[in-house]
Amino acid sequence: MRELSVIVYGRDVQGHLADCLDSVTGQIPDGAEVIVAAVGDPAPTADVPGRVTVLALPDATSDEDARAAGGERACGAWLFFVHAKDRVPAGALRTLRDRVAELPDDAGRAGRVDVVLADHVRSTWHTSGVPGPDARQLAEAGPRDLTLAECPDLLRVTPLLGNRALRATFWRAHRDRLAATDERFAARAALVLADRVTALQEVVLDERRLRAASLPPLTPEQHYAAVGQYDDLxxxxxxxxxxxxPRTVLYDVMATDCMRIVARAEMPEPVAREFFHRASRAAVAWRPEGYRRPAGPEGVRRRLLEEDAYSRYRAFQSVNHRRRDLQSAVRGRKRQVGAKVRDLRYRRDLRRPVDPSLAVFSAYWDRGIACNPGAIAAKLAELAPGIRPVWVVTPAGVPLLPPGTDHVVPGSRRYWEVMARAKYLVNNVNFPNSVVKRPDAIHVQTHHGTPLKRMGLDQIEYPTASKGLDFRQLLSRVDKWDYSVTSNSHSTRMWEHAYPSHYVPLEYGYPRNDVYYRATAADIRAVRDRLGIAPGRRAVLYAPTHRDYEASWTPRLDLAALAERLGDDTVLLVRGHYFYGGAASPLAGLRRTGRVIDVSTYDPVEELALAADALVTDYSSIMFDYANLDRPIVIYADDWEMYAKTRGVYFDLMAQAPGHVARSQAELTGILTSGAWRDEASGKARAAFRRRFCEFDDGRAAERVVRRVFLGESDSSLPPVVPVDERVPAPTPEEAAGR
Known part of the structure; x- marks a missing residue:
């Protein structure tokens, strides 16, 4: 018997079945099988690989019957049901398999676990991977084995069969209630029927929510069925x-859900009235003894529901809508008044003289001290201590500032004062539209990476990337730049094309990359000590970039499998995502042994680069910076064609990569385990890449910017750029360890 049976079931809704199968069959772990209970046209299942059983079901088969048929054919000790429209994130099947393999088959004194409940994300036609609402309930339950009475709030977890695995013997013992019934009912009934439940905080399902307008309208009986399911539960x-x-929690869920349906579902008036009447009957019939309604408007709604007062409920709803509209109008007027007062003060400050000793710095939308602005500010303190730096930082970033850092919070009174009076304004993104460019103020745009992807006006032809961008406003912000810092000729040309304006390019290198030539062996040993990398171990930094066609980062590698293949002498520094967090993650044991280190929130990223023997990335600009270290780089480009098509790129990375290119996890694993990652071909590719993209980075970029912009020195007096072949990067971790 296999440990896990993955059952993909249902018809090919809107052509999503092939995508679903790709997400499942591409990650089948040992000890698992896949059953495809395909309804209707079997074409999408024709080419699925081994360990997959395809059941071709008649076109009239319901989802419930398809699910039941798949469950009957399954041989696994645990069943995981995935609807044909949904997807399974990378690594999720291994997560489930590992967890269920830990659970004993025998009941024992305390009973046995029948349901493993996990997290999920949601996707629509225009978003991808949006976190669901269940994280708090799953975190409260934790990895313990619980009865429903011990954690009744698990009934609030989104009722999907795809966010839970069911023990096969449990499923078959309760086949009548779980197999051929509505998914929402079956998902909650499983919790009620289970002996014990355990929770995972990992994501195991990407639920695709179809456009309501693309689906057949619900019949009156389908609307009423929602109340009937709560009655049955x-x-x-x-x-x-x-x-x-648990009965109280379910009652609360029922009342909330029914009121939401009445308020939001587009039902004809007679249907809405009948739905309200049936919900009222259920609210009275199942109200727990001693139950107290919520306070405020929700309590009023509950009382009207129990009284079956549909007309009064609609009147109350209408009054609430008018009250919210009025409150919104009042808030809007207050904001207008506040904005006028702020504008008057700002205009007054703009009439005051510019302060020649005041410099405003910001990085990454006011996140804190970082990147090129941070490196420039540090060099400014050394070469021009008479110029006072003030950082713009959000409230969330203030506690992370070094003690004594002079800062302002965006929108505050002092913020507008320093923005009006500063001689120098330095940013790696743009300041807000509302910031006025004074004639005698100097704006320095440092950027925050070498462009592979299309930027600025070059995004116009790529609506996925440019959604929400106002290009006229963008150009008005660009027109405020006096200087644009670049690290290579490629960037200079691309910025001039993407951001056409009158600024002066400063081909001085990126100040944030100075550290790659100035860090010592002691610095590198200290960083590795802080990260917990034992001496003598190889560290590989994995740092993927964002996809514009995804709402959030989607794991593209099974990192647990990769870490296992790389072995004990390799540490993965993962600048990843929440998917790999949590005590029961497949990476949890590897983290305990120090084989995986989550560096997703570690700053600065330059320290991670210094600590790493090699870099694995996809299309992130970190490759251009890391190349300064002259250490191996491997490109993992499993979706290059999609990325290039949706975002647009300036050059073909596949033909001009800084090292070997892997198009699949198997290829990547082979490169990293065979020694190819640092072979002669890799070195030649990296050398060509460095000559092109590390052109001006030599360790003195910040000095050149400070001397030219803040001290007014001429270009001819600045330190000349050292040729690439004559530079000496920071020592490698191996050299720093004296090996």
Whole structure:
């Protein structure tokens, strides 16, 4: 018997089945099988690989019957149901397999776990991977084995079969209630029927939410069925003698859900009235003894529901809508008044003289001291201590500032004062539109990477990347630049094309990259000590970039499998995502042994680069910076064609990569385990890449910027750029360790 059966079921809704199968069959772990209970046209399942059983079901088969058929054919000890429209994120099947393999088959004294409940994300036609609402309930439950009475709030977890795995013997023992019933009912009924439940905080499902307008309208009976399911669940609880805690939670969920349907579902008036009447009957019939309604408007709605007062509920709803509209109008007027006062003060400050000793710095939308602005500010303190730096930092970033850092919070009174009076304004993104460019003020745009992807006006032809961009406003911000810092001729040309204006390019190198030539062996040993990398171990930094066609980062590698293949002598520094967090993650054990280190929130990233023996990335600009270290780089480009098509690129990375290119996880693993990652071909590719993209980075970029911009020195008096072949980068970790 296999440990896990993955059952993909249902018809090919809107052509999503092939995508679903790709997400599943591309990661089948040992000890797992896949059953495809395909309804109707079997074409999308024709070419699925081994360890996959395809059941071709008649076109009239319902989702419930397809699910039941798949469950009957499954041989695994645990069942994981995935609807044909959904996807399974990378690494999720290994996560589930590893967790269920830990659970004993025998019940024991305390009973056995019948349901493993996990997290999920959501995707629509225009978003991808948006976190669901269940993280808090799953975190509260944790990895313990619990009865529903011990954690009744698990009934609030989104009722999907795809965010839980069910023990096969449990499924078959309760086949009538779980197999051929609505998914929402079956998902909650499984919790009621289970002996014990355990929770995972990892994401195992990407639920695709289809456009309501693309689906057949619900019939009146389908609307009424929502109330009927709650009736059936309450009867099931009563029959099983479920304690008061879960019954109260389910009652609260029922009342909230029914009121939401009445308020938001577009039902004809007679249908809405009948739905309200049935919900009222259920609210009275199942109200727990001693139950207290919520306070405020929600309590009023609950009382009207229990009284079956549909007309009064609609009147109350109408009054609430008018009250919210009025409150919104009042808030809007207050904002207008506040904005006028702020504008008057700002205009007054703009009439005051510019302060020649005041410099405003910001990085990454006011996140804190970082990147090129941070390196320039540090050099400014050394070469021009008479110029006073003030950082713009959001409230969340203030506690992270070094003690004594002079700073302002965006929108505050002092913020507008320093923005009006500063001689120098330095940023790696743009300042807000509302910031006025004074004739005698100097704006320095440092940027924050070498462009592979299209930027600025070059995004016009790529609507996925440019969604929400106002190009006229963008150009008005660009027109405020006096200087644009670049690290290579490629960037200079691309910025001039993407941001056409009158600024002066400063081909001085990126100040943030100075550290790659100034760091010592002691610095590198100290960083590795802080990260917990044992001496003698190889560290590989994995740093992927954002996809514009995804709402959030989607794991593209099974990092647990990669870490296992690389072995104990390799540490993965993962600048990744929440998917790999949590105590029960497949990476948890590897983290405990020091084989995986989560550096997703570690700053500065330059220290991570110094600590790493090699870099694995996709299309992130970190490759251009890391190349300064002259250490191996491997490109993992599993979706290059999609990325290039949706974002647009300035050159073909596949033909001009800084090292070997892997198009699949198998290829990447082979490169990293065979020694190819640092072979002669890799070195030649990196050398060509460095000559092109590390052109001006030699360790003195910040000095050149400070001397030219803040001290007014001429270009001819600045330190000349050292040719690439004559530079000496920081020592490698191996050299720093004296090996």
């Amino acid at each position: 309450q009867r099931l609880m009563a029959d099983r003698g479920t304690p008061a805690g």
